[in-house]
Every structure is written in structure tokens, then in C-alpha cells.
Amino acid sequence: MPSTILFDDPKIRIQLLPFTYTRPVAGIRCGIHTLAEKWADRCHTTVSFQTETYLAAKFPEHTSGDNLYINGALCPDEHLTGIVKGLPHGNALVSDKGEILAVRTYDAWKASEGTKSLSVVQYAEPFTMVRNVWDIFGQNGAQIKADYERIVSVRKSVGINDPFTHCYKQEHIFVEEGAVIKASILNAENGPIYIGKNALIQEGSMIQGPFAIGENGVLAQGTKIRPNTTVGPSSKVGGEVSNCVVFGYSNKGHDGYLGNSVLGEWCNLGANTNNSNLKNDHTNVKLHSYATNTLADTGLIFCGLMMGDYSKAGISTMFNTGTVVGVSVNVFGAGFQAKHIPSFSWGGATEGYCEYRFDKAFAVASDTVSRRGVPFGKIEEDIMSAVLQETQSQRS
Structure with missing residues (x-):
């Protein structure tokens, strides 16, 4: 089995700041899992990272005599994964836009080298790539669905036993061991709901899928979750949240609105913090x-x-x-x-x-x-x- 290394595309890394200041591109969460976790699951192996020098001590690169380099901004799907894993040595898989998707080599390779000395294989099928910060929440709903399907194909939900919780389309709700849900409304009619291990959904929470909450995550009393939202591991969220991604270990524990937004790790929003997500003149948002x-x-x-x-x-x-x-x-x-x-x-x-x-x-x-x-x-x-x-x- 080759060493699997997720590399930062230099152009994409800059476009994903400030989140890639403190992590490789593949450390970004989109859907239920981070991009790195998705590839580790698809390739059935541990992954390492080719990233900025100052990040290397925390996110090291491990090479061998057989190396599979994968663009860390890629979201895997079944077809793409098969092509990437079967890529011959000395070849680079490249999109029709010239983006390097994957490289297979016997020797070490750097993203800065491009495709020189490599045979180029064109990939013309559709694929998902997180190129900009707004793609993180923009692709989140579809990625929740993809991650959810992967999970339910191999595992069974422990179910919901609370008699005061009402579910719509309960067959599209997956609950991990140790999760607690009390007197809440879960609506999975328009997308799945994933409740992570030991997560806590407190009284009066209202959830519309697609939605995911990670291990040890908490929804405070009366939280309103609108579709396409991810609450990462050990995060606490309250108030009203719509189409947002919270990476992990962050808190928005009180009332206030957060929409079409991304929070990294170890963030805290004070009570009644609000954001605007729509301009009064309905023109495109600039960032x-x-x-x-x-x-x-x-x-x-x-x-x-x-x-x-x-x-x-x-x-x-x-x-x-x-x-x-x-x-x-x-x-x-x-x-x-x-x-x-x-x-x-x-x-x-x-x-x-x-x-x-x-x-x-x-x-x-x-x-x-x-x-x-x-x-x-x-x-x-x-x-x-x-x-x-x-x-x-x-x-x-």
C-alpha cells in the first residue's frame, strides 16, 4: 500500500486563509468529516501532509518507496477514489483546468514541481474541490449527504429513545453511541441528520437536515438549526444557525444569528453576537x-x-x-x-x-x-x- 500524502495546492491554500494559517488544506471540515478524514477512510490508511514548513512539526509528511500524493482540497467520491488509487507510477492526474489532482511516484515529489517528468492523465469527470472559503459552507450540505451515506453503509444507528423527541423521516437520522437527545424536533425530510458519539441535543432544539454534530458536541436549549449546517466535535452552539460550518472546539452558546459562515477551532462568540449574510440591495457579496x-x-x-x-x-x-x-x-x-x-x-x-x-x-x-x-x-x-x-x- 502506498504512503498517502495530502498536499497543499499553493494557490488554493492562499484562497483558504485564514483557516489554512493553522492547518493544512485537508484539515478543513466540510460535511461530517475533514477532507483528511474522508481520504483516510476511502484509502483505508493513515494520511500525512505536505504543507507549509512552519506547520510541518504538527502535520508531518511521511514518504516511502511508493507515494500517492492527493490534492488536499479534493472531496473524494467513489469514482475519483478508484482512479486515484489506481494511478500508475510516474503519472499525474490533472483536471481540464490544469489542476493537479493526484501524483503517484517512487520518489518524493513537491507540489511546486508541477507535472515535469510526469506523464499527464486527464480527468474529465465532475468532482468537488474546496477552492475558496465560501465553498466550505457552499458544499457542506452535499458533503453531509455523501459522508452520511458512507457511514450508514457500514454501521447501524443506535436510534432515539426519548419519548418527547419528534422525528420526521427517522430512517434518515443516524445516532452514535452515547448521544443524548431530549424533547427536540428533528426533521430529516430534506436531508439526513447525523448525531455524533456522546453529543447532547438539549431540550427544545429544532433541527432541519442536512445537519451533522460531531463527538461531544452540544446544542443548547432552544437552538434553531437550519439546513446544511455542521457543528464540529466538542463545539457548543445555541441561537439560530443556518448553513454554517463550525470546525471544532468552538462556542456560540447563546442566542444570536449565524448564517452562511465558517468558524475555525477554539473560537468563541459572545451572547447576542449576530452576522449579516445578505446585503440590502441583494447584490453579490465581496470578501x-x-x-x-x-x-x-x-x-x-x-x-x-x-x-x-x-x-x-x-x-x-x-x-x-x-x-x-x-x-x-x-x-x-x-x-x-x-x-x-x-x-x-x-x-x-x-x-x-x-x-x-x-x-x-x-x-x-x-x-x-x-x-x-x-x-x-x-x-x-x-x-x-x-x-x-x-x-x-x-x-x-
Whole structure:
């Protein structure tokens, strides 16, 4: 069996910032699982990563005498997986747009090398790739369905025993061992619902599928979940949430609206935090591009908040349509916040922003993570430091 390495396409990685500041492209969650988890399951193996140098200590690359490199932005399907796994040595699988989808070699290969010295095989079938941050929520509903079908093909749901919970299309609801659901309404008529291991759905929650909640996730009392939403592992969500992806270990535990948005890991939205996801004139939403340092047209009418890891918002914070918040940001105060808040910023629209002192930012992040019993040390400090240095270079 070849060593399976998920590589970052350099162009796509930049388009997926701020989420790829702190993880490889394949570490992004879309659907029930991360892209890396999907490929590990499809290939029946562990995967490693070819990513930025400063991330390599946490996400190492493992090669051998037989290496299968897969574009980390790809979402696998049955046909594509078969082609990728059967790719001959010395060949590169390339889309009709020239994107490298996979490479099979005896030797080590770098994405920067392109297809030189390789035989090119064209892949003309449709496929799903997460190229932009808005694709994360845009593709989420379809990916929940695909992941769900994969799960139910090999496992059985433990079912729902609570007499006060009402289900529509219960045959499309999958519940893992240890999950607790109390006096809630689950509607899977328009898409499946997946409840992860030891998840807690508290009283009065109303869920419309497609929806997924990961292991140890929590929906607070009275939560309203609209379709195409994922709540990642160990996250707590309350209020009203529509077509959003929460990667994991993040909290939006109180009332407030979040729509067409993506939260990284270790984020916290204070009570009554709200975001706009639709402009009053119904024109396309523009979003900060790290590739051009300008606003990019998403082509979407609905697009909300993109928030990187370790960032927090104070109570009653308001985010406008198409707002991008970087890594380790502490934002608060009245009025709509800036459309782009760079990493390691402290403040708000009214008070103004200053640079978040690194020692303080690291201490807060360390405490946030350590309280959940998750290791956090020198490797994570070095990653945060590298993100700060890159942010400072962009500011200067």
C-alpha cells in the first residue's frame, strides 16, 4: 500500500486563509468529516501532509518507496477514489483546468514541481474541490449527504429513545453511541441528520437536515438549526444557525444569528453576537482576498462571517456580510465591525484596533485549549508566532 500524502495546492491554500494559517488544506471540515478524514477512510490508511514548513512539526509528511500524493482540497467520491488509487507510477492526474489532482511516484515529489517528468492523465469527470472559503459552507450540505451515506453503509444507528423527541423521516437520522437527545424536533425530510458519539441535543432544539454534530458536541436549549449546517466535535452552539460550518472546539452558546459562515477551532462568540449574510440591495457579496489584498466577488448573494482559529467576539458584536476575521483576534464594541480584521488584532470598530500582544494572545489560547484537556505547547506557539510574523509583513 502506498504512503498517502495530502498536499497543499499553493494557490488554493492562499484562497483558504485564514483557516489554512493553522492547518493544512485537508484539515478543513466540510460535511461530517475533514477532507483528511474522508481520504483516510476511502484509502483505508493513515494520511500525512505536505504543507507549509512552519506547520510541518504538527502535520508531518511521511514518504516511502511508493507515494500517492492527493490534492488536499479534493472531496473524494467513489469514482475519483478508484482512479486515484489506481494511478500508475510516474503519472499525474490533472483536471481540464490544469489542476493537479493526484501524483503517484517512487520518489518524493513537491507540489511546486508541477507535472515535469510526469506523464499527464486527464480527468474529465465532475468532482468537488474546496477552492475558496465560501465553498466550505457552499458544499457542506452535499458533503453531509455523501459522508452520511458512507457511514450508514457500514454501521447501524443506535436510534432515539426519548419519548418527547419528534422525528420526521427517522430512517434518515443516524445516532452514535452515547448521544443524548431530549424533547427536540428533528426533521430529516430534506436531508439526513447525523448525531455524533456522546453529543447532547438539549431540550427544545429544532433541527432541519442536512445537519451533522460531531463527538461531544452540544446544542443548547432552544437552538434553531437550519439546513446544511455542521457543528464540529466538542463545539457548543445555541441561537439560530443556518448553513454554517463550525470546525471544532468552538462556542456560540447563546442566542444570536449565524448564517452562511465558517468558524475555525477554539473560537468563541459572545451572547447576542449576530452576522449579516445578505446585503440590502441583494447584490453579490465581496470578501477579503489574501491572494490580492482586495475584495473578491464571491458570486454569492448569501455570505457571512469567516473566522480563523483562537478568535473571540464580545457580547452583542455585529458582523457585516462578507466579514473575514483572522487568527487570534479579540473583537468587541458597538457598530458593525470592519470587513477584514487581520490576525492578532485587538479592539473594535468604535474604539479602533491595535496589535494583540503575542504573550497575551498565546496565554489566552493556551488556557482555552488546556481547559479542554488538549495538549498545547511549543509546536502551537511556533505556529502562532509564524502567523503573527506573516501578518506583520502584510501590514508593513
